[in-house]
Amino acid sequence: MSASRVFFTDMRASQKENLPAKLERLLGCLDLETVIPDRSLVAIKLHFGEKGNTAFIRPLLVRRVVDHIHSLGGRPFLTDANTLYSGTRGNSVSHLTTAVENGFAYSVVNAPLIIADGMRGASCAEVEINREIIGTAYIGREIVESDVLISLAHFKGHELTGFGGTIKNLGMGCASRRGKMAQHADLAPKIKAKKCIGCGECAAHCAQSAIFLEEGRARIHPERCVGCGECILICPNRAISVRWNADIPRFQKKMAEYTLAVLEGKGDRAAFVNVLTQISPACDCHGHNDAPIVQDLGFMASRDPVAIDQAPVDMVNAQAGLSHSCLVEGKMPGEDKFRSVYPQIDWTIQLEHAERLGLGSRTYEMITI
Numbered sequence: 001m002s003a004s005r006v007f008f009t010d011m012r013a014s015q016k017e018n019l020p021a022k023l024e025r026l027l028g029c030l031d032l033e034t035v036i037p038d039r040s041l042v043a044i045k046l047h048f049g050e051k052g053n054t055a056f057i058r059p060l061l062v063r064r065v066v067d068h069i070h071s072l073g074g075r076p077f078l079t080d081a082n083t084l085y086s087g088t089r090g091n092s093v094s095h096l097t098t099a100v101e102n103g104f105a106y107s108v109v110n111a112p113l114i115i116a117d118g119m120r121g122a123s124c125a126e127v128e129i130n131r132e133i134i135g136t137a138y139i140g141r142e143i144v145e146s147d148v149l150i151s152l153a154h155f156k157g158h159e160l161t162g163f164g165g166t167i168k169n170l171g172m173g174c175a176s177r178r179g180k181m182a183q184h185a186d187l188a189p190k191i192k193a194k195k196c197i198g199c200g201e202c203a204a205h206c207a208q209s210a211i212f213l214e215e216g217r218a219r220i221h222p223e224r225c226v227g228c229g230e231c232i233l234i235c236p237n238r239a240i241s242v243r244w245n246a247d248i249p250r251f252q253k254k255m256a257e258y259t260l261a262v263l264e265g266k267g268d269r270a271a272f273v274n275v276l277t278q279i280s281p282a283c284d285c286h287g288h289n290d291a292p293i294v295q296d297l298g299f300m301a302s303r304d305p306v307a308i309d310q311a312p313v314d315m316v317n318a319q320a321g322l323s324h325s326c327l328v329e330g331k332m333p334g335e336d337k338f339r340s341v342y343p344q345i346d347w348t349i350q351l352e353h354a355e356r357l358g359l360g361s362r363t364y365e366m367i368t369i
């Protein structure tokens with residue numbers, strides 16, 4: 001497979017060109033006039049950030065993407081799908097409220113906000129792909145019905161996939177509640193009795209009421225558990241885990257196949273941007289964000305959803321880890337930052353599977369502007 005082009009611009013700015021202007025110049029490299037027909041409905045898929053999190057993409061940068069699409073004759077809207085876990089984005093009302101409170105008001109971003117899978121996550125379209133694991137995928141209806149899809153992803157670490165970029169933003173982020181449950185279905189959390197102190201944090205945060213306390217220890221109702229993984233993230237004592245070797249590879253493959261389903265029917269009407277700022281060790285779904293693991297690096301853009309994730313992984317791992325971050329090992333340039341934070345997770349699986357699916361190429365040509 002030939003090398004795909006990935007365009008990059010760093011964080012340097014001046015009076016002549018500020019960062020939003022550099023981002024728009026980067027977008028110009030994608031030839032979006034060939035992607036966006038006049039008066040087409042353009043879904044900009046991004047993460048609005050959980051309430052209390054500040055690592056998500058700044059709304060003023062999103063505004064520059066919106067304005068660029070307007071200039072090409074498109075009709076953009078910002079979108080995301082509701083979450084499985086208990087938080088501030090589990091239904092459209094709280095999701096939109098959180099988005100506005102985080103700065104994504106119309107007056108700031110110049111585009112309406114539409115939650116892709118309806119009020120409670122039930123509005124979905126069935127997309128048949130018949131791949132290794134997924135036969136039919138369940139995607140937020142507004143994503144499927146849009147004419148054009150632009151992925152605008154905050155690149156960061158992730159506790160179930162090693163890192164989260166374009167594939168995570170699309171495969172998991174565009175899935176309806178049913179689709180998210182299908183992807184998480186093989187994640188079977190278990191309680192480590194020796195580490196559990198019975199604090200009740202996991203039970204309090206479980207949206208499915210699948211966890212309860214018994215004799216001072218947490219227990220799980222397996223028939224209620226949907227595998228969202230929130231309990232793993234919440235537990236302050238690391239007393240909950242999954243079968244990493246068995247569950248995570250299958251989870252990552254499902255996510256890549258859902259990305260294929262999201263892009264099904266879009267043809268050449270899709271483009272991808274990764275924002276490499278505040279590269280936090282965990283997902284923006286947390287109600288907080290830890291210190292970044294490396295310095296801010298810049299913006300990347302591509303028409304290839306695989307190359308656009310391989311390139312930032314390589315760039316992040318080439319950096320020196322920040323001394324005030326959670327990194328204990330892997331701080332040297334060239335060492336794997338994501339395996340240092342999540343040693344049980346092989347993040348290459350999502351990229352390898354996506355390449356096998358024909359989504360794109362892990363081989364890329366970096367073009368710095």
